[in-house]
Amino acid sequence: xxxxxxxxxxxxxxxxxxxxxxxxxxxxxxxxxxxxxxxxxxxxxxxxxxxxxxxxxxxxxxxxxxxxxxxxxxxxxxxxxxxxxxxxxxxxxxxxxxxxxxxxxxxxxxxxxxxxxxxxxxxxxxxxxxxxxxxxxxxxxxxxxxxxxxxxxxxxxxxxxxxxxxxxxxxxxxxxxxxxxxxxxxxxxxxxxxxxxxxxxxxxxxxxxxxxxxxxxxxxxxxxxxxxxxxxxxxxxxxxxxxxxxxxxxxxxxxxxxxxxxxxxxxxxxxxxxxxxxxxxxxxxxxxxxxxxxxxxxxxxxxxxxxxxxxxxxxxxxxxxxxxxx
Numbered sequence: 001x002x003x004x005x006x007x008x009x010x011x012x013x014x015x016x017x018x019x020x021x022x023x024x025x026x027x028x029x030x031x032x033x034x035x036x037x038x039x040x041x042x043x044x045x046x047x048x049x050x051x052x053x054x055x056x057x058x059x060x061x062x063x064x065x066x067x068x069x070x071x072x073x074x075x076x077x078x079x080x081x082x083x084x085x086x087x088x089x090x091x092x093x094x095x096x097x098x099x100x101x102x103x104x105x106x107x108x109x110x111x112x113x114x115x116x117x118x119x120x121x122x123x124x125x126x127x128x129x130x131x132x133x134x135x136x137x138x139x140x141x142x143x144x145x146x147x148x149x150x151x152x153x154x155x156x157x158x159x160x161x162x163x164x165x166x167x168x169x170x171x172x173x174x175x176x177x178x179x180x181x182x183x184x185x186x187x188x189x190x191x192x193x194x195x196x197x198x199x200x201x202x203x204x205x206x207x208x209x210x211x212x213x214x215x216x217x218x219x220x221x222x223x224x225x226x227x228x229x230x231x232x233x234x235x236x237x238x239x240x241x242x243x244x245x246x247x248x249x250x251x252x253x254x255x256x257x258x259x260x261x262x263x264x265x266x267x268x269x270x271x272x273x274x275x276x277x278x279x280x281x282x283x284x285x286x287x288x289x290x291x292x293x294x295x296x297x298x299x300x301x302x303x304x305x306x307x308x309x310x311x312x313x314x315x316x317x318x319x320x321x322x323x324x325x326x
Contacts, residue, residue: 002302002312003286005130005158005265007187009236009305011226018221028217035220038227039195043180049170049197051206054214056157056181056194061087062209063177063196064122067151068093072121075114077106079295081130081155096120099294103259104132108140115148122151128158131288131300133261138164145173151202153177160185160237161244162262167197174199177206184264185237186226191219240264243303247313254317265302268316273297276319285312 036047053059060083068074070092076084078097088095096118098110106129115123123144127136145152152175159165159180167178177198183189193215196206226233244261251258251268258268270276273289276299280286285308288300303309 001285002304002308003288003300004189005184005263005300005302006189007184007236007240007264008303008308009187009239011182011187011222012229012232013222013225014229018218018225022217022221024217026217027213028215028220030212032215032220035215035224038224042227042230043167043197045167045170045197046200048200049203051196051198051203051210052215053194053196053210054216054219055183055192056155056179057083057087058192058211058214059179059194059196059206060084060153060155061090063153063179063206064088064091064093066205066209067177067202068121073118074122074124075111075118075120075150076124076126077111077129079104079129079131079290079292080124080126081157084124084126093122102294103134104129105134106136106140108136108144112144112147115144115150120148120150122153123148124153124155126155126157128161128163128262130158130263131265131290131295131298132259132267133158133263133265134259135163135262138166141166142169142173145169145176149175151175151177153179155179157181157184158263161241161264170198174202177202182223182226186233187236188219188222188226191216191222193219193223240303243306243309246306247301247303247309250313251316254313254320256316256320265300267295267298267300269297270299270316270319271297272319272322273299275322276316279315279319280312283311283315285315287312 036050040047073094074088075096078099181194
């Protein structure tokens with residue numbers, strides 16, 4: 001709990017209504033036509049601009065395998081989502097990290113310089129970035145798109161909580177691929193649903209690497225139902241954003257260094273990591289601690305409910321003051 005950037009408010013699904021249309025002895029529609037049409041209408045694209053997957057991790061893998069070859073150079077910032085490196089290693093790609101110094105602000109001028117000098121096949125941006133929560137401005141991403149021949153994946157897993165989406169630009173820039181997920185803002189992590197949005201030609205290539213029937217019928221039914229109830233999702237997102245601002249103001253008053261976040265999590269610095277880890281464990285909480293040398297003194301706090309956040313803030317303060325949490 002409070003470790004995996006999950007939404008503390010589960011999606012409200014009308015399961016009785018959903019289950020009436022599920023036949024356990026039948027495969028899903030292999031093209032996912034109904035779901036694609038409804039999702040496309042919701043985000044204002046054509047259904048031919050979508051590739052669906054069992055979570056955005058699977059879509060990311062399909063995209064990398066579709067658009068690159070083994071030994072191609074793939075570039076991203078560091079620190080960022082660790083799954084990028086893992087999938088690139090599966091692809092036998094040359095994964096290059098542009099390392100950032102605290103406070104880890106994405107340096108897009110450095111990225112453009114690297115792209116112009118080394119001509120990578122693919123660039124991956126996480127916006128807002130995980131684990132720092134920082135955003136890359138839309139104008140900076142467009143500048144990159146216009147100054148590189150590389151494909152640019154923009155992972156917008158946390159875009160519901162802040163930042164500017166580049167989704168409206170998929171037709172203008174053929175080298176742009178946007179990834180989205182229903183695991184974060186939509187509170188549907190257990191059912192694993194993600195998708196890529198790009199030009200028709202890119203999607204056709206991504207679809208060629210997609211496994212058949214990769215999104216199960218329960219997920220399809222739940223997402224279709226959820227798309228009819230977006231008001232409740234938006235209310236939950238607003239609650240999380242309000243909590244994020246409140247928790248950051250509390251950390252500020254406690255003089256605990258943190259990086260201002262646009263995600264559903266906060267990366268803060270702790271002077272007493274071992275005590276904090278012990279206190280969290282005793283209270284059945286967990287947070288994300290890092291082995292990476294550049295992040296060793298940092299902890300990522302996934303925002304929970306107000307009550308959960310208050311409990312954790314008490315533990316953080318007690319540990320920073322050298323006390324045991326009661």
